[in-house]
Amino acid sequence: MVLDVVEAILGFPPVWQVLVVGFGFSLLVSVVAVWFERKTAARVQRRLGPYWASPRLGGLLHLVADMLRYAFQQVIIPRGVDMTPFLVAPIVGMVISILPVAVVPFTSNPQYWPLPPGAMEYSLLIALAITTLPPIFIVAAGWASNNKFAVIGGLREAFIITAYELIAILGFLAVAAAVGSFNLAVIAEAQNPVKWFMLLNPLAFLAVIIAVAMSTSAFPFEIPESESEVVAGPFTEYSGLLYALNMGGAYMRRFIYGILIALTFMGGWAPYNPGEGIFAGYIVPSLIVTVKALIIVLAISFLRAVYGRYRLDQALDIAWRLTLPLALLGLALGIIQAFIGLA
């Protein structure tokens, strides 16, 4: 009886998709992305980076050691904080940041879609709606910390949210307009094999990449957590596992956005046609999508080695004056493509 209920819960596709792809993969990807970021920055600056923990793996185990340290570090909770939001915000923020995976199809085979085909019609909209939620918890964490650095960091995050959300959504909707469907599976199938929207609509792609970099504090826009100005931004008062949740949450969000970009702009499982059965129908295409998402994450990580940090006003200037018109142009291009039937 109990086992049946557990089996029914775990066998429900959105649940295991969130647990395996969402949590497991994004944890792995965030470790690899942090390692790649440090290693790339070191390489471009002609240093060595993490090395001695495991010379053959290029220091990859260094990050595992870092994670273990965070896991066993003492969690210090200051006396002045607002206890409930202080504890709840990082946990809920991280959980919500991986929730969009619950509605994302990893294959064109309807048998393995997480939602019934009727509900899949709105999967892009649902996923985009969920991706806009986690920053609220970052602001809440900063506000609950009762610390001036945390409040300033949360305020900067709030400015950044208002700037990037519209751009990201308009950029993704350009593709939906071109295809004429909000169904992520239909969008990905429409690009098969090489009609990728990355090539057809580079304006929207660029706008979305910039918006993702802003939303996840990637380097030119690493404004809420800039160490040299506000100690760790909204996460100043956090320590131990809660800090790891906060910092890992940004990389997980980047990975989830990477999955959405892989599906909408890079053709999803594009060179491959999903077949029947669990292996050919689900595992291979989901791995292809994950690898494409990983490429997006690593490309954004590479920017750390090249760019300095923008000021808040420069970032908002870029968002409102350059990237928003870029996203609108991308949307117009998508509508034109739908009109002439290119996509």
Next chain:
Amino acid sequence: MAPKPAVKTLPRRGSLIDGVKGNLQALIVGLKYFLDPKRFTLVYPKEYSKLPKGYRGFIILNKQKCISCAACARICPSAAMKMIRIPVKDPKTGKTRMKQYPVINYQRCIFCGYCVDVCPTEALYHVPYHDVVYENLSEMFWDLETFQKEPEYKTAKEGSPVKFLIHEEYGLIKVPAEEGG
């Protein structure tokens, strides 16, 4: 007199094309360094930098040549070298008399080599290495006996020697070196 009102001017914004060009150039430079970094970190136990001839390493005294002029102690800019008086038996007359010899404090020495340069009889000389391990600070006061012995060379001899050269484009680069010579 009232202060002049200052007009705040903002730097003129460049054109969009300049901005795009600058960003692309930065990314291309980053990619170039990413693909061919020419790292110059000295991976110490696996590599050690080969020291050139005439390297100003530890300073050793040849007691037979010393004429007790104290020029080394006087020129020492960090007051690391001091003269001590010890009794010496004169071989001709057989009488015992006091003679001055230098001793050195390697806590203070800056390895400038002035003492070696100023020594009129070349009683002081450099050994061409620098990596010597001490377990406590008092070992770095050398008495007259220690000052005449060359210290044990404790660098990473199991690694490979490298040397640093000036490169036109990259600045400093690291190249493998031949040991010896």
